[in-house]
Amino acid sequence: MNYTLNEIIDTDKKYYMNTFGERTKVVFEKGDGIKLFTPEGEVFYDFMAGIAVNALGHCHKKYTEALKNQLEKLVHTSSLYYVENQALAAKKLVEMSAFDKCFFANSGAEANEGAIKLARKYFYNKNIDKFEIISLKNSFHGRTITTATATGQEKYRKPYAPLTPGFEYAEINNIDSVKAKITPHTAAIMLEFIQGESGVNICSEDFVKEIRKICDEENILLIADEVQTGMGRTGKMFAYQHYNVEPDIMTLAKALGGGVPIGAVLAKNNVAEAFSPGDHGTTFGGNPFCTAAAIAVMNIFEEEKIVENSGNMGKYFIEKLKNMPQKFIGEIRGKGLMIGVEFNAPIAQAVKNKLFENHILVGAVHDDILRILPPLIIKKEEIDLFVEKLEKIITEEF
Numbered sequence: 373m374n375y376t377l378n379e380i381i382d383t384d385k386k387y388y389m390n391t392f393g394e395r396t397k398v399v400f401e402k403g404d405g406i407k408l409f410t411p412e413g414e415v416f417y418d419f420m421a422g423i424a425v426n427a428l429g430h431c432h433k434k435y436t437e438a439l440k441n442q443l444e445k446l447v448h449t450s451s452l453y454y455v456e457n458q459a460l461a462a463k464k465l466v467e468m469s470a471f472d473k474c475f476f477a478n479s480g481a482e483a484n485e486g487a488i489k490l491a492r493k494y495f496y497n498k499n500i501d502k503f504e505i506i507s508l509k510n511s512f513h514g515r516t517i518t519t520a521t522a523t524g525q526e527k528y529r530k531p532y533a534p535l536t537p538g539f540e541y542a543e544i545n546n547i548d549s550v551k552a553k554i555t556p557h558t559a560a561i562m563l564e565f566i567q568g569e570s571g572v573n574i575c576s577e578d579f580v581k582e583i584r585k586i587c588d589e590e591n592i593l594l595i596a597d598e599v600q601t602g603m604g605r606t607g608k609m610f611a612y613q614h615y616n617v618e619p620d621i622m623t624l625a626k627a628l629g630g631g632v633p634i635g636a637v638l639a640k641n642n643v644a645e646a647f648s649p650g651d652h653g654t655t656f657g658g659n660p661f662c663t664a665a666a667i668a669v670m671n672i673f674e675e676e677k678i679v680e681n682s683g684n685m686g687k688y689f690i691e692k693l694k695n696m697p698q699k700f701i702g703e704i705r706g707k708g709l710m711i712g713v714e715f716n717a718p719i720a721q722a723v724k725n726k727l728f729e730n731h732i733l734v735g736a737v738h739d740d741i742l743r744i745l746p747p748l749i750i751k752k753e754e755i756d757l758f759v760e761k762l763e764k765i766i767t768e769e770f
């Protein structure tokens with residue numbers, strides 16, 4: 373790198389909008405698998421995977437090769453023309469899921485915007501006066517005005533009023549609270565099967581089954597925000613597969629491009645056809661480069677049985693965490709490699725900082741939850757290393 377860490381921090385503070393507050397004081401120059409390297413050659417173990425993005429870890433050889441090849445051919449043409457990779461990536465996603473059609477956006481928020489627009493357009497076409505969306509408290513759906521409105525956390529909404537009308541919030545795993553919000557105008561129920569950003573809160577099977585039943589009875593669409601849970605994170609390709617229900621619309625983003633920005637909206641045919649030409653669009657979405665990344669990710673998932681590894685390593689990880697001494701441990705929850713450790717004391721930030729001193733990167737939510745999202749290529753030895761360090765920190769330092 374051309375600059376020192378302090379020079380980079382100073383430049384950032386002067387020129388970059390301060391939306392992240394105090395970041396962790398480190399800069400990385402290279403990556404390899406689960407490892408990240410500083411310019412001084414220090415090694416960090418990445419148990420955050422760029423917020424559930426780097427499913428294949430850093431600089432996976434075949435992935436890098438596929439991106440290089442595409443870069444030398446073509447990056448962008450717009451969707452004014454047919455795009456081979458766009459069509460092929462859509463085909464792959466449709467074939468591996470319960471959906472019939474796909475649309476590519478550039479981020480999770482943008483995919484969710486598309487899903488909300490699609491749900492409203494579906495009823496608009498039918499001349500049915502349904503437009504309200506029910507989401508869950510503590511959900512996270514993005515930071516555009518409408519997806520921030522859908523997000524069931526006041527702190528993300530309050531400064532941006534007036535918000536998009538027509539949103540209501542129900543409680544996770546409380547079907548009566550969902551029923552109480554339903555009106556003749558309810559168009560969709562939107563949820564994360566496992567809430568990520570707010571600390572790994574898992575929807576129960578009964579809750580999801582009841583919601584599907586209500587949606588069928590009341591002519592309401594079920595939108596699954598799988599931006600974080602999708603692409604193998606929970607040990608299945610998509611989290612809805614844990615529940616034996618099929619949503620009407622599903623959104624993806626984070627891991628889909630392996631680090632290249634891409635989001636997707638998937639829907640059943642009867643819903644997808646609600647969009648007519650001109651109703652929705654994007655300049656960048658589904659361009660040859662981003663869809664090459666998605667195709668490479670999906671190919672490598674198949675070749676290297678990544679989803680299977682996520683399931684197996686997730687079980688191993690959670691089991692090991694549960695076998696730690698119970699000091700400070702409130703609850704350990706998760707599916708696959710989407711794991712939260714809830715402490716019964718406000719030590720999450722301090723534990724995260726101690727892990728950082730031990731060259732391990734994790735996340736912390738609120739004062740008491742550690743958020744663990746390793747690359748899906750993770751191996752047992754790396755999990756052993758993590759649990760060993762965490763155990764040492766909790767038993768010796770607090």
Ligand SMILES: *Cc1c(COP(=O)(O)O)cnc(C)c1O
Pocket residue numbers: 478479480481482484512513514515564568569597598599600601625626
């Ligand atoms: C990260 C996330 C989003 C927002 O994705 P962006 O790419 O940051 O816009 C939406 N929903 C869920 C569940 C997420 O985890």
